[in-house]
Amino acid sequence: MSVAKKEYKRITVKSLVEMKSRGEKISMLTAYDYTMAKIVDGAGVDVILVGDSASNVMAGHETTLPITLDQMIYHASSVVRAIDRALVVVDLPFGTYQSDPKEALRSAIRIMKESGGHAVKLEGGKEIKDSIKRILNAGIPVMGHLGLTPQSIYKFGTYTVRAKEEQEAERLREDAKMLEKAGCFAIVLEKIPAALAKEVAESVSIPVIGIGAGDGVDGQVLVVHDMIGMTHEFNPRFLRRYMNLYEDMTNAIGQYVEDVKSQDFPNEKEQY
Structure with a gap:
């Protein structure tokens, strides 16, 4: 079913909430450099995620853990200089927010001041609630991230589908409500059952953007290098390749x- 689109000169966190209320799906892709961000923004993508997946895609690391705050700021500032319309969300990298809400705020402030990004994204639920609140109280928009959280890969042990068991699914539902109540403007759900993702999206007023979370959510996100086929060894079920670059x-x-x-x-x- 097609939904009437509203033309935005600039996407804001408010725009995304409006899009959810109208039933308009939100498009989101990663970008890590000026040239790619210019193309992605020019194509009309709503949200550009400067993801810590740059650790894998740009630097060749096995996980997202090695990337530093300085490196994230470098990538984000390159992206911000390229965009005219998209909302730019920047991942807080591993180790910059988990231990101390004050450190989380300092990290978020550095990203906002030094990169010009528009919002930050954090992985986790109740365990990082204080960090999220500290950042939000400073006026910095926060996007949550639940389900498969790559920064916790050594806890999970594998990149398998999360929340298939009811206990973990219930915890995810509770965390989503907590993120909404805390003031997050959106949530990414990664690699969880489609039925659960749809249920969560319908239970909260903020946009839920999925990656490997089915079609019942409010939008979709992919890593742009995967989507255009620059990478060729990564072939998860949820990935659609639009080119073989x-x-x-x-x-x-x-x-x-x-x-x-x-x-x-x-x-x-x-x-x-």
Whole structure:
């Protein structure tokens, strides 16, 4: 069913709540650099997530844990300089908010001041409630993240679907309500059963954005490098590839190498 879209010159946290109330789905993608962010924003994506997944995608780490606050600020500031319309949400990296609400606030302030981002995202529920409240009390918008939380990978042991058992599902429901009550403007639900995600989305007034959480939520998020096929070894069930850029780029670069070796490049028109 199509829903009438409202044209926004600039997406804000308020815009997302309005979109949920109208039944308009929210589009969200990652970006970590100026060039990619320019393309993503120009294509009309509503929210750009400067994710700590940069640790995997840009730096080649196995997990998101190694990326630092300084590195997140670098990526976020590059993205912010590129955008005209999208809301830019920046992940607080592992170790910058879990231990101390004061440290969480300092980390969030640094991101807002030094990158120009519009909001921060934190992983977790009741265990980080005090950190969330401290950040919100300073006037910084917060997006929550429940379900599979990659910063806790060593606790889970695997990137499997979360909240399949009722006890964990009930805890997730409670955490979602807590995030809403605390004042978060949206929640990401990652890799949980579609029926549970739909239930959570219907139970809260704030937007719920899914990744591997079915079609009953208020929006979707993917890692842009996965979606356009720059990566080719990561193939989760929830991923739809819209291009095979890995193959296209490999072929193009291979052709360049061949043209240089054969002295076909540069030709007369490509010289001064």
